Amino acid sequence: MGNLSFLTYLSIEFCNFSGSIPSSLGNLTKLNVLRLSNSSLVGNIPHSLGNLVQLSHLVISRTQLTGQxxxxxxxxxxxxxxxxxxxxxxxxxxxxxxxxxxxxxNNNQLTGPITFGPMNLTNLRVLDLAVNKIHGQISNSIFNFKNLEFLYLFENYFNGTLEFDEFLKLKHLSELDISGNQLSLLIKETSAKATLQKFQVLGFSSCNLSEVPNFIRSQHELKNLNLSNNKIHGQVPEWMWNTSTTSLEVLDLSNNLLTGFSQHPIFLPWTSLQVLDLRSNFLQGSLPIxxxxxxxxxxxNNLITGNMPELFCNLSSLQVLDLANNNLSGSLPRCFDNFAESLLVLxxxxNKFQGSIPETWINGSQLRIxxxxxxxxxxxxxxxxxxxTMLKVxxxxxxQFNDTFPFWLGHLSNLKVLRLRSNKFNGPMETPQTYFYKFPNIRILDISYNDFMGKLPLRLFENWKAKKLADEHMLTYIHESSDFQKKRYWFADVxxxxxxxxxxxxxxxxxxxxEKVQEVFTAIDFxxxxxxxxxxxxxxxxxxxxxxxxxxNALTGHIPSSLGNLTELETLDFSQNNLSGEILQQLTQLTFLEVFSVSHNNLAGPILQGKQFDTFENSSxxxxxxxxxxxxTRKCENSNEPHSHPSISQESQDSGSPFEFGWKIVAIGYGFGFVVGVIIGQIVIARKYDWLMKTLRIRPLGGRRHRN
Structure with missing residues (x-):
């Protein structure tokens, strides 16, 4: 290709090329445009490309190039x-x-500094250095680029104090995002220049702001406003109801100290709004509409109370609805089938919702989570x-669901997580004879703390045998990415x-x-x-x-030797059963095992020694x-080991309890809150555990449980 000496335009994009960029491309000295994007190219950028003295457009994005x-x-x-x-x-x-x-x-690993020579870049319109690792202060040279329209510096390591008035020197600037750095932004509320300049994008996340900047009240063309991860407190200012009412598409006020809105009921006024993020504040009152x-x-993660308004049923385009961790109550509106075809995440x-789940909600649904x-x-x-059929979670x-095990979900080929823990599910789990589908891609199955009975339903996992889960989706999490993209300019989307x-x-x-669940995490809790x-x-x-x-449970028999095949195991708990026999040597093959418990069974013989078994405590x-x-305390025959005495924690252990004392306090503290958990911990020390369980009417965690 380096012999095409008269070539002026070369575009090789969205092709599956791999390897490095040939240095012979530096021979194409008449090239005006070179585009090599969206491929698997690796290695350094050849220095020979510096010979392309007539080049006006160079696009080598979304590859895997390294080096300087x-x-x-x-x-x-x-x-x-x-x-x-x-x-x-x-x-x-x-x-x-x-x-x-x-x-x-943007989206590289540049560490900086990014310096600008003595020449004034008067033609520069777009400067995007976002999502890198650039340290230090923002260069003052940037404020001399008089024709700059788009400036993106977010998600770097810029630090120091920065005055917003410096950006107002850039008369044409319409999109500014400095979010996710280590900056403190100073905004003079009396600045007259700020009222004259019209912005479409303002990104001030993590800028140490204590209030919504007052100059925003004069901005009527905003499309994207991000004030998340600051210290903005009090109510959302009333004047925001008149700001960019027809243009605003994205509003992010998450992770602040906001307490509420200035009007009730709350009908949000932005008629073009597509993304609204109010997570992790102290918002009170009813749900905004x-x-x-x-x-x-x-x-x-707020303090919202009351029922879910039926006005939500008008949101026919809604794709993600996240109301988690509030104080909402009542039953669910039956009219939610209005957006059943669009909703991806619910x-x-x-919360404190009650009642049953309306069947109509799910008719024709595209739900993923x-x-x-x-x-x-x-x-x-x-x-x-x-x-x-698209469900993943x-x-x-x-x-308080009361039902049998939902074998009828077994054909969902995308289902990765099924959690029925702590309900009133009951009955045997022996797989029906007519059962053909066995949860082919399940990763996490948690049916603990129910009333299932019978033999272990291991036929559910016959398809698990051939999987190599550890090789899939490395370092990714179970999530749902939106297909909504905010256009920044013509070569980059966010x-x-x-x-x-x-x-x-x-x-x-x-x-x-x-907080996040890795795709590779696999767990079975029965x-x-x-x-x-x-x-x-x-x-x-x-x-x-x-x-x-x-x-x-009430499992009997020996520990199977085949457990030695589960080489990825990190936690193995067979405690509180009626298992007998010995702890088999094959378990020493589980080199990733961090937690192991066979306590309160009928096992006999010596405990294993060597490798990770030397790290397990007596409680195991x-x-x-x-x-x-x-x-x-019991020595094996012909053993020279010294006789050890039981520890204080052993002596205080209630042999009839299902788990050790520390776990009980964690579980109770989780249910009642940390402070109450600490107080209960002191009560348990002073009184009997059984007295506490009866007083608080907590269902015991161990032993067989009987339903009334």
């Missing part, structure tokens, strides 16, 4: 359009080319859930409104809140039910599982009178 950007390349004498965004480029850059009009270096144009509405977690956990829902599950934990699934689950002996019989050898087919909890084995070993 050659000085001669970015300062070619005719270059006006430079887009090297979405690569892995690093180091510093010095720009001295006054012909540049567009500079896109967003306009019908809204696609994504986030108001989780998160009502940790349903999270109704930690409410007071009752009744049976809507059978129309089986028609939601169904989380109904910590409610996606908004990504929703990430979170959950509460028992892991490693504690109740753990997962604990605290009434399962009987032996653990079959086929359990060794569950390769890839990281958490396996069968505790607090206690309650098995015929076990012996160096960590226990």
């Amino acid at each position: 950007v050659p000085f001669r390349l970015v300062n070619l004498p005719q270059l006006s359009y430079l887009d090297l965004s979405h690569n892995l480029l690093s180091g510093e850059i010095k720009l001295e080319n006054e012909t540049l009009a567009i500079i896109g270096l 967003p306009p019908v144009s809204t696609l994504y509405f986030f108001i989780s 998160d009502l977690r940790r 349903i999270n109704f956990s930690q409410n007071k829902f009752q009744g049976q599950l809507p059978r129309l859930l089986a028609e939601c 169904i989380d109904l934990s910590d409610n 996606a908004w409104a990504a929703y990430t699934y979170s959950m509460v689950m028992t892991n490693k002996g504690n109740v753990v809140f997962y 604990s605290s039910n009434r399962f009987v019989g032996e653990i079959p050898e086929s359990i060794g087919n569950l390769k890839g599982v990281q958490l396996l909890n069968l505790s607090n 084995f206690e309650g098995n009178p015929r076990l012996c070993g160096r960590t226990l």
Whole structure:
């Protein structure tokens, strides 16, 4: 290709090319345009490209290029359009080319400094350095670029104090985003210049602001306003109701100290609004009603009370509704089927909703994630859930649902998470003879704290055998990305409104809140039910599982040797059963095992030694009178190990309780709040645990439970 000496235009984009950029391209000295974007190219940018003295457009974005950007390349004498965004480029850059009009270096690993030569870049209209690792203060040279229209510096490590009046020197500036740095922005409320300048985008997230900047009241053309992650307190100013009412598309006030709105009922006035993010404030009162144009509405982690207004049924385009962690109550409006065909995510977690789930909600639904956990829902599950073929997550934990196990969901090929924990589900779980689908892509199945009985339903996992989950989706989380994109300018888009699934689950002996759940995390929790019989050898087919909890059932027989095949296991809990036999040597193959408990069974013989088994405490084995070993008071025959005395924690252990004392306090503290949990902890120290359970009417966690 380097022999095409008369070539003026070369575009090779959206092709599956790999390898490095040939240095012979530097021979194409008549090139005006070079575009090599959206491919798998790797390696450094060849220095020979600095020979392309007639080049005006250079676009090598969304590849995997590394190393530094050659000085001669970015300062070619005719270059006006430079887009090297979405690569892995690093180091510093010095720009001295006054012909540049567009500079896109965003989404790389540049550390800076980014310096500008003595020439004034008077033609520069777009400067995008966002999402890099640039340190230090923002260069004062930027404020000399008189024709600059778009300036994006967000998500870097810029620091120091910055006066907003400096940006007002740029008379043509309409889009400014300095969010996600370590800056303190000073805004003079008396500045007359701020009222004259008209912005379309303002990004001031994490700028140490204590109030909504007053100059925004004069902005009537805003499309995107981001004031998240500041210290803005009090009510949302009343004057905002008259700001950019027909143009505003994105409003982000999340992670502040806001307490409410200035009017009730709250009908939000922005007629073009598509994304509204009010998460993690102290908002009180009833739910605000967003306009019908809204696609994504986030108001989780606030203090909102009352019922869900039926006016929400008018939001026929709604795709994400996140009301989690408020004080909302009452039943769900039956008219929600108005947006059943558009809704992707419905998160009502940790409220006080009650009643049943209306069947009509789900008719024709495109739902990906349903999270109704930690409410007071009752009744049976809507059978129309089986028609939601796009579902990835169904989380109904910590409610009062009363139903049998939903085998009829087994054909959902996209389902990764099914959580029914802490409800009133009941009955046997033996797989029906007519059952053909077995949850082919399930990652997390949590049915703990219910009243399931019979033998373990391991036929559910016959398809698990061939999976190599650890190789999939590395370092990604279960989430739902929006298809809404805010256009910044013609070569870069920014996606908004990504929703990430979170959950509460028992892991490693504690109740753990997962703010994000990795795609590779796999867990099976059948604990605290009434399962009987032996653990079959086929359990060794569950390769890839990281958490396996069968505790607090009535299982009998031996520990199967096939468990040695589960080499990804990190947590294994068989405590509070009736298992017998020895702890088999094959378990030493579980080199990732961090938590292991077989306490309160009928096991015999020596405990294992070596590798991770030397790290497990006495509590992992206690309650098995015929076990012996160096960590226990009972020595094995022919052992030279010294006789050890029980620890204080052992002596205080209630042998009839399902878990050790520390776990009880964590669980109770979680349910009643931290401060109350501490107080209860002191009561338990002073009084008997049984007295506490009876007084607070808490259902015991261990042993067989009987329904009235």
